[in-house]
Amino acid sequence: xxxxxxxxxxxxxxxxPDGQKADSVxxxxxxxxxxxxxYFGDVRLVGAVGEDFPEAFVGDFKHFDVDTTGLEVRKxxxxxxxxxxxxxxxxxxxTISVDLNVLAEDLPPVPDGYKDSxxxxxxxxxxxxxxxxxxxxxxxxxxxADTMDLWINTExxxxxxxxxxxxGLVLNDSEAELLTGESNVIVAADKIVAMGPKFVVVKKGAHxxxxxxxxxxxxxxxxxxxxxIDPTGAGDSFAxxxxxxxxxxxxxxxxxxxxxMAYGTVVASFNIEDFSLGRLKTLEKAELDQRYAExxxxxxx
Amino acid sequence: xxxxxxxxxxxxxxxxPDGQKADSVxxxxxxxxxxxxxYFGDVRLVGAVGEDFPEAFVGDFKHFDVDTTGLEVRKxxxxxxxxxxxxxxxxxxxTISVDLNVLAEDLPPVPDGYKDSxxxxxxxxxxxxxxxxxxxxxxxxxxxADTMDLWINTExxxxxxxxxxxxGLVLNDSEAELLTGESNVIVAADKIVAMGPKFVVVKKGAHxxxxxxxxxxxxxxxxxxxxxIDPTGAGDSFAxxxxxxxxxxxxxxxxxxxxxMAYGTVVASFNIEDFSLGRLKTLEKAELDQRYAExxxxxxx
Numbered sequence: 001x002x003x004x005x006x007x008x009x010x011x012x013x014x015x016x017p018d019g020q021k022a023d024s025v026x027x028x029x030x031x032x033x034x035x036x037x038x039y040f041g042d043v044r045l046v047g048a049v050g051e052d053f054p055e056a057f058v059g060d061f062k063h064f065d066v067d068t069t070g071l072e073v074r075k076x077x078x079x080x081x082x083x084x085x086x087x088x089x090x091x092x093x094x095t096i097s098v099d100l101n102v103l104a105e106d107l108p109p110v111p112d113g114y115k116d117s118x119x120x121x122x123x124x125x126x127x128x129x130x131x132x133x134x135x136x137x138x139x140x141x142x143x144x145a146d147t148m149d150l151w152i153n154t155e156x157x158x159x160x161x162x163x164x165x166x167x168g169l170v171l172n173d174s175e176a177e178l179l180t181g182e183s184n185v186i187v188a189a190d191k192i193v194a195m196g197p198k199f200v201v202v203k204k205g206a207h208x209x210x211x212x213x214x215x216x217x218x219x220x221x222x223x224x225x226x227x228x229i230d231p232t233g234a235g236d237s238f239a240x241x242x243x244x245x246x247x248x249x250x251x252x253x254x255x256x257x258x259x260x261m262a263y264g265t266v267v268a269s270f271n272i273e274d275f276s277l278g279r280l281k282t283l284e285k286a287e288l289d290q291r292y293a294e295x296x297x298x299x300x301x
Numbered sequence: 302x303x304x305x306x307x308x309x310x311x312x313x314x315x316x317x318p319d320g321q322k323a324d325s326v327x328x329x330x331x332x333x334x335x336x337x338x339x340y341f342g343d344v345r346l347v348g349a350v351g352e353d354f355p356e357a358f359v360g361d362f363k364h365f366d367v368d369t370t371g372l373e374v375r376k377x378x379x380x381x382x383x384x385x386x387x388x389x390x391x392x393x394x395x396t397i398s399v400d401l402n403v404l405a406e407d408l409p410p411v412p413d414g415y416k417d418s419x420x421x422x423x424x425x426x427x428x429x430x431x432x433x434x435x436x437x438x439x440x441x442x443x444x445x446a447d448t449m450d451l452w453i454n455t456e457x458x459x460x461x462x463x464x465x466x467x468x469g470l471v472l473n474d475s476e477a478e479l480l481t482g483e484s485n486v487i488v489a490a491d492k493i494v495a496m497g498p499k500f501v502v503v504k505k506g507a508h509x510x511x512x513x514x515x516x517x518x519x520x521x522x523x524x525x526x527x528x529x530i531d532p533t534g535a536g537d538s539f540a541x542x543x544x545x546x547x548x549x550x551x552x553x554x555x556x557x558x559x560x561x562m563a564y565g566t567v568v569a570s571f572n573i574e575d576f577s578l579g580r581l582k583t584l585e586k587a588e589l590d591q592r593y594a595e596x597x598x599x600x601x602x
């Protein structure tokens with residue numbers, strides 16, 4: 001297994017409708033991804049932060065045993081910051097402020113030791129940056145990318161190029177509709193597959209996820225969670241669990257993808273139980289395996 | 302098995318966002334329910350229509366072998382009529398017009414031959430009417446009711462009484478939130494169970510359904526459907542498949558309820574493929590069983 005992720009690393013401030021607030025906590029798509037994937041094996045991270053990045057946050061990567069050789073603390077730059085507030089439904093959110101900072105600069109170079117990576121996850125960031133990174137991995141076996149409404153609206157041409165270079169795309173249902181103009185999730189996924197990738201995973205938040213693959217369509221519910229403190233990073237930890245499992249199984253068949261999606265679902269269900277990486281930091285692999293068993297038993301009707 | 306349903310029988314006019322329109326077609330909650338349940342065994346129907354009810358519609362019941370001893374064609378009355386239009390998302394809809402007509406009058410008497418019914422489904426109608434009907438079935442083994450926002454808003458006291466008389470409640474996610482003030486589906490279901498019923502099934506349209514029972518929580522996705530012509534009656538045919546299976550299994554354990562919910566999901570996935578009962582009228586049991594096998598295989602991750 002040689003799984004690598006690149007994406008955002010950020011300092012988040014998050015407000016939830018019950019009045020709770022997490023101020024300046026560790027966040028970013030690649031962080032949630034890497035923490036989630038770490039339960040299945042080694043994870044390599046490529047990304048940059050600014051001089052303002054707290055030392056304690058680096059310690060948090062260490063906890064998950066993430067390989068941070070590719071993490072650059074860039075002098076004279078500032079870390080990406082996001083401040084968001086969830087609406088009453090705990091699904092939709094508004095961005096109060098966002099400062100791209102170092103995220104608007106070049107990615108750090110990929111360390112030589114990373115270049116044999118076979119499983120590549122391009123967490124949500126500018127599609128040009130995602131594409132540029134790919135050239136570094138001549139032995140790549142599976143490339144999956146995430147994207148967001150911003151790039152669909154502003155960088156559709158580059159994103160369309162990227163879709164021809166990747167094996168799988170992960171995105172939200174609203175983003176799938178924005179990209180294709182189609183509100184039926186499966187038909188939207190059909191259209192995306194026609195644009196290049198072999199499969200698409202559409203994330204539906206509290207309503208689960210759907211895999212569209214040439215060998216079949218797999219719809220899974222979310223884990224039925226009573227406790228949702230902060231949904232930030234749910235989609236990224238879902239992708240981390242999914243890719244982590246795929247890399248550990250070293251198999252990308254339809255059946256393994258369905259199983260991987262179930263693992264992603266279960267990791268995400270823990271992630272939302274606290275702000276930032278709060279819950280994953282205390283999560284043991286045995287707990288994860290137990291909930292996975294419970295989840296798959298529930299589905300075995 | 303002795304399954305009985307009461308609810309609305311109507312003449313519907315339905316418009317969909319692609320410009321299609323079905324004018325004055327057979328509809329109503331108990332009609333969709335009975336057609337769906339008929340795949341699993343006998344179904345008895347109690348309800349009234351007006352003199353304007355087309356003869357051809359009675360023929361449609363015959364097709365499904367529904368027992369219509371309890372169907373009254375009331376002289377001087379008019380049939381319930383509903384005209385609705387679906388929004389772009391094919392989930393939300395607006396009511397253009399509704400005429401309660403015979404639905405605002407007394408229910409017809411329950412035929413003596415129906416009084417040994419054990420499985421009772423109170424499809425959506427006034428909760429006072431639902432409650433009054435119950436007294437006719439001294440051997441009742443399982444009573445499940447559906448309801449809607451109208452009764453939650455206008456008849457909460459009667460509905461609260463009804464909740465203490467039934468075993469299960471089936472309702473939409475938005476209705477569960479309206480009834481409890483809780484947006485988390487599982488927590489809302491917890492609160493409903495505290496009001497009386499042993500279990501709650503929350504329907505989430507294209508996102509599936511969740512069963513909350515003392516022995517567990519079972520979340521299932523919808524069948525991943527590319528073809529959605531008309532969602533009218535999806536919830537009622539879901540309930541019909543569910544209750545039909547429960548009555549045929551003559552078992553109301555948690556495990557059987559989960560399985561029943563999967564059958565309901567599959568019947569509903571056919572129902573939405575055409576207007577009115579168009580698709581169910583051509584559906585063979587073997588097709589239903591085949592899709593059920595496909596659906597459960599998909600979930601067997």
